[in-house]
Amino acid sequence: MTRKVAFLFLGETLLIPHLYPIVEALAATSDVPIELWVSTSVHEALLARWTAPFPTVRIRRAPGFRAVADDGSGRNPVLPAKIPMLLRLLPYLRSASIVVCAEQTSLWLPRLFPMRAKFLKTSHGVGSMSARDDPRRRAAALTLVPSELERRTYLDRGFAPDKFVATGYVKADFAHRTHAAPPFADTRPVVLYAPHWQQHRSSWWRWGAEVVRRIVADGRYNLIFAPHQRLIEKAPEVADLMREVGDLPHVHCDIDGFAMVDGSYTGVADVYLGDTSSQVIEFLMRPRPCVFLNAGGVAWEGDPNYAMWVCGEVVEDVADVVAAVNRAALSHGEYAAVQANFAARSLGSVEGGAARAAGEIVKLIDA
Template sequence: MARREPSTKVCFLYIAQTHQILHSLPIAVALARGWPQFEVHLAATSQGQLDYIDEVLTRLGGAPVRPVLLGPAWLRAVRLNGASAPPKAAMLVANLGRFASYGAVVTPERTTALIRRLGVTGPRLVYTQHGAGDRGGPFEPRLRLFNLVMAAGPKQRDRMVESGLVRPEACAMVGYPKFDIVEALTPQPRKPFADDRPVVVYNPHFDPRLSSWPRFGRRVLEQFAANDRYNLIFAPHIRLADEAPTATCEAVAPFADHPRIHIDLGGPAAIDMTYTRSADLYLGDVSSQIYEFLRAPRPAVFLNAHGVDWRGDESYLHWTYGPVLDTPEHLLDRLDGAFTSHGAYLAAQQAGFAASFDIQPRPSSDRAAEAIALLLGSRRAAA
């Protein structure tokens, strides 16, 4: 029997919420533009995702890529508990034959590792990550199922390798491809307010076991509504509204028309760094978006809603970048203090950013694309 030549088709897969798209799409663009020997497919589970991808590609000047809407249609329509995407595992199972036809499947999330357990062994499996935070949850056994795992910086790389989850030769430290495109998407992000009050972005996590939202969120919003010192952007991790849409919308409804509170539960500006670039202070808990915010160091305040003994815990390293509050009472006074005391945290912020992102003159997306090409046996980019 003749030996089958490896496929030159590469699938960039999007089976989760839209916030993950910008973490691997720049890599797809770089691969398609710089390595024409590969046929790059962008496979998504909803037309809305493909529409967003098309909008982003237009702003980036286009790329020779092929959009793919995964089926079946009836499964695309399934939404559990009001989620914005169909069930991930079911979509993977339904498309195993398609995935088997690719030379590589590139994904920003770990659920896709399921295709290995279901017998799809041919394509190389690549995990790009979708953030550069401190929590230990992403460092788990499914990483061993990937042929290539990308790291944004030495913090991620060292933790994955030292844990034994990723072999050194299977880890590519590439920087943060999302940073390559945010200026193209929003050249000068505007604050969504008519006045020049300082702007705070409140970005709680979605997981109720970790988030400040269930216990503190209402009191946070009430204090901003009652005081005219600050404007507030409420832009939680988009899975907060995705996993509990009715409860979240009901909770924020009283503040929807407030002139000093802007609410975004998952629009494009909530995922393309518009708010983390334009805000003057970050208020949050454990979201990795703190590191996107610290691309330009500014004051940060963290809410410890669960009484965590966080000091010395590497999963809470980011809580050394600003004051940590065990209660939301007198919050705005504490924000005033955070501006005054920012200098005491600046060095920690800068060191934390440097450990999280390996930023080099060469774009991160180009470095990531080359790592994929090398994995597939291509030794040089097109001239």
């Protein structure tokens, strides 16, 4: 076994900004050989573009690699089946010292098979609805989380303290965003509507289409409609609505573009409109107005699953959505301090997380 680190880029493109900053930080500070295993040509093209300055980094195609049509913008591709790919990849990973992943599926390998390589799991996203009790998590030699608050949620479940390290929010160090400015010709305030993909957590099924149509018809806002990438798997009617409104000059729709996962939209929006997506916490790295949609009529106050809803007005009637967005900027002073505290506690540091994560990899190699 060599001092080699393998990074697994096998899942959706949304995982890339949570994982790739660690690659850059490790390559910039260490001479350890780094292999990036990719599942599709979309992943390969993005990573090849960014890794050119780093001679220690090699991109490798995982068994079952899929070449897909791509216009170079990094649209989320249809992925090969993950479990067969992992099983076929297993022999190649035996030469690595550390294997780094950003999702639970890859942890089936150390859970089911004896491996010398140590698996390091880094978080993707943050928030109160993470599946922390998944037994695969115990197969990781080390898990990196953004904050001490997040770390404490695992320790409270009986996980060993030395298996979890708070590094700060790694995605904050991602330097390859698609948009540095709003994708509109005018300067109307920008509303980002980002409903969750899971039905029990989402505003989409009850209110989503009406929310979009109300904001669009009001005309005072530029709307970015960018739901979670996986929503269209469960709700194909999303594409119909995007075709209906997507050509309007004050509407920008995205369901599979890299911009919707690289921090572009949370970075350029003026108002966040959503439900339980952890994207709101990323948005609150720079506190701004938020409006939350209680489409399911849940009794949310005091429920940790809805902890982020203290950061803005919670709408109980879809007819009040536009008025709530109008109020959001005026009432932001009531929420700014709450937002800043919530983001700091949830995300930890928003600078240097990738470098700290790279340092933990080096320590694990030498352990």
